[in-house]
Amino acid sequence: MNWHAVAAIFTYEMKRFFRTMGQSLVSPVISTVLYFVVFGAAIGSRIEEIDGVSYGAFIVPGLIMLSLLTQSVSNASFGIYFPRFSGTIYEFLAAPISATEMVLGFVGAAAAKSLLIGIVILATSAFFVPLSIAHPVWMVVFMLLTAFTFSLLGFIIGLWADGFEKLQIIPLLIITPLTFLGGSFYSINLLPPFWKSVSMFNPVVYLVSGFRWSFNEVADVSVGLSLAITCLFLLLCLATIGWMFRTGYRLKT
Amino acid sequence: MMQPIVSVQNLSKTYASGLVALDGVSLDIARGEILALLGPNGAGKTTLISIICGIVTKSAGTVLVGGHDSVTDFRAARALIGLVPQELHLSIFETVWDTVSFSRQLYGRKTDAAYIETLLRMLSLWDKRNAKIMTLSGGMKRRVLIAKALSHQPQILFLDEPTAGVDVGLRKEMWSVIRSLKATGVTVILTTHYIDEAEEMADRVGVIDKGRLILVEEKATLMQKLGQKKLSLHLARPVNDIPASLKAYGLHLSPDGSVLTYVHGSGAPRDIILRLLKDAESAKLDVHDISTEQSSLEDIFMGLVAK
Known part of the structure; x- marks a missing residue:
């Protein structure tokens, strides 16, 4: 293993994050505060408790997931797309680095960034609602799994995209709707039976449900199923990236 | 020739578009020589060195670098190589020092401040070590690319059109850099379409056209014909x-x-x-x-x- 290279890529990517610290951290904090003001205080005060949890506390896991998903995808896709766009990718291809090492560096950094943001949002939410975390270890497991899985997905998008528009389109058209429809702000048990069945095809439902369970032991689907689906999605992303590197897809002609 | 440092056998490349960029090229490069690859635009020069360096996949043939297969033993092969691309591909927000150190680490080597200092001084970049790449002139950027390519102390340096679009003064400067590299024992392979450059620098000259290596000769032999x-x-x-x-x-x-x-x-x-x-x-x-x-x-x- 070329650990020096993994560390170099990781550090390089993290430096980009800290260089734009303001945008990187302040904007998720502000949007979280807005969510709490609007959904927690203004609307939430008129919503009765869901599964015995106040609405404000109910949306915390959903909010963190929302940020984890979108940040992981955008960080990772931009991280690998930009060297392709600027041409500096030649150096990664010519260096004695394996696909695994490249993915570890880029995806590791993207996941680390979104985890940082997730933690900041968690801390921010503590100012608005009383937080109780029933299963901290599982909470961490779900956060890690989600951050890595969706950073892998972002990496795939960054390799696939051949323009800045394409880089935006998947997050905009697929990730954001899936997250909003994935029970971030409501229990899918509140949906009519038909839409509930449709929701079961949304992988985000399983992520949010498992993550919410780690907070207040309330879940839409069983925790085991949540874990299984998340891991399956992780494997799917890994297999896709493996194929991309084997064939040199969009990397080598 | 003693054991060549780079040995290319029957190398072919057909791009997905159907374009045959290389057609059965065989070439041995001796340790410590300067080889100039001459050829018109689109002749296959860049494809040849891109395959040796691992950024383009070959269609057929073998490439051995220091005796290591460039695909099955890519780590050992690539560790010996430094590549200076034709275009100025650089992370413009980085400083000179950071980007050169980064390249060294990509090649799996520990940071070595003393070596990087020597390198930057040799390339007259020491004063600019803390400058962001975007503030540098074109000539300096090209030297940064050379510094990056040399950051891991390679034995072979590939320069793809090192003086394309470069003014006369800078060309001379580039030539003297290449000469001092040769003096340290580095094997240099450069592509160019300037004949005077090949004449000035090279020990041997190879001519590529339409994907075929049509001539490789000692410059002296060539000069006799030239004379x-x-x-x-x-x-x-x-x-x-x-x-x-x-x-x-x-x-x-x-x-x-x-x-x-x-x-x-x-x-x-x-x-x-x-x-x-x-x-x-x-x-x-x-x-x-x-x-x-x-x-x-x-x-x-x-x-x-x-x-």
Whole structure:
């Protein structure tokens, strides 16, 4: 293993994050505060408790997931797309680095960034609602799994995209709707039976449900199923990236 | 040739578009030499070095770098190579120092401040070590690319068109950098379409055209062909035969008897022209004009690629 290279890529990517610290951290904090003001205080005060949890506390896991998903995808896709766009990718291809090492560096950094943001949002939410975390270890497991899985997905998008528009389109058209429809702000048990069945095809439902369970032991689907689906999605992303590197897809002609 | 540092055998590349960029190229590169790959645009020069460096996949053939297969043993092969690309691909927000250190780590080597300092001083970049890349001039950016390529102390350096679009002063500077690299034992392979560059720098010259390596020769051998000169004596009064006193020169008489041509190589005595002219005067030839022609590497090159 070329650990020096993994560390170099990781550090390089993290430096980009800290260089734009303001945008990187302040904007998720502000949007979280807005969510709490609007959904927690203004609307939430008129919503009765869901599964015995106040609405404000109910949306915390959903909010963190929302940020984890979108940040992981955008960080990772931009991280690998930009060297392709600027041409500096030649150096990664010519260096004695394996696909695994490249993915570890880029995806590791993207996941680390979104985890940082997730933690900041968690801390921010503590100012608005009383937080109780029933299963901290599982909470961490779900956060890690989600951050890595969706950073892998972002990496795939960054390799696939051949323009800045394409880089935006998947997050905009697929990730954001899936997250909003994935029970971030409501229990899918509140949906009519038909839409509930449709929701079961949304992988985000399983992520949010498992993550919410780690907070207040309330879940839409069983925790085991949540874990299984998340891991399956992780494997799917890994297999896709493996194929991309084997064939040199969009990397080598 | 002793064990070549780079050995390319029957290398072919067909792009997805169907374009055949390389067609059975075989080439051995000796340790410590400077090899210039000459060829017109689109000849396959960049494809050849891109395959050796691992950024383009080959369609057929083998590449050994320091005895290591470039695909199955890519780590060992690539560790020996530094690549300076044709375009100025750099992370513009980084500082010179950071980007050069980054390259070294990508090659799996620990940061070495002393070595990077030596490198930056050699390339006259030391004063700019803390400058962001975007503030540098084009020439400096090119030197940063060289510094990045040398950051892991490679034994082989590939320079893809190092002086394309570069002014005369900078070209000279680039040449002196390449020479000092050779002095440290680095093998240098450069692609160029400037013939004078090949002439100035190279130990050997390879000519690529339409994906084929049509010639690889010691520059000295090439220069001998290059050194061929033609002297023509134009006569006011045509002659029927070459005068006996001039037979030793091996002259050629034009069919109309008005032009005598003398072809000589770089090995001819220095005063040969004067002697010829004196002998022509003694033979009472009425020379009213003389003209000289020199075959250049350019002629040889154009002759080769036109075939």
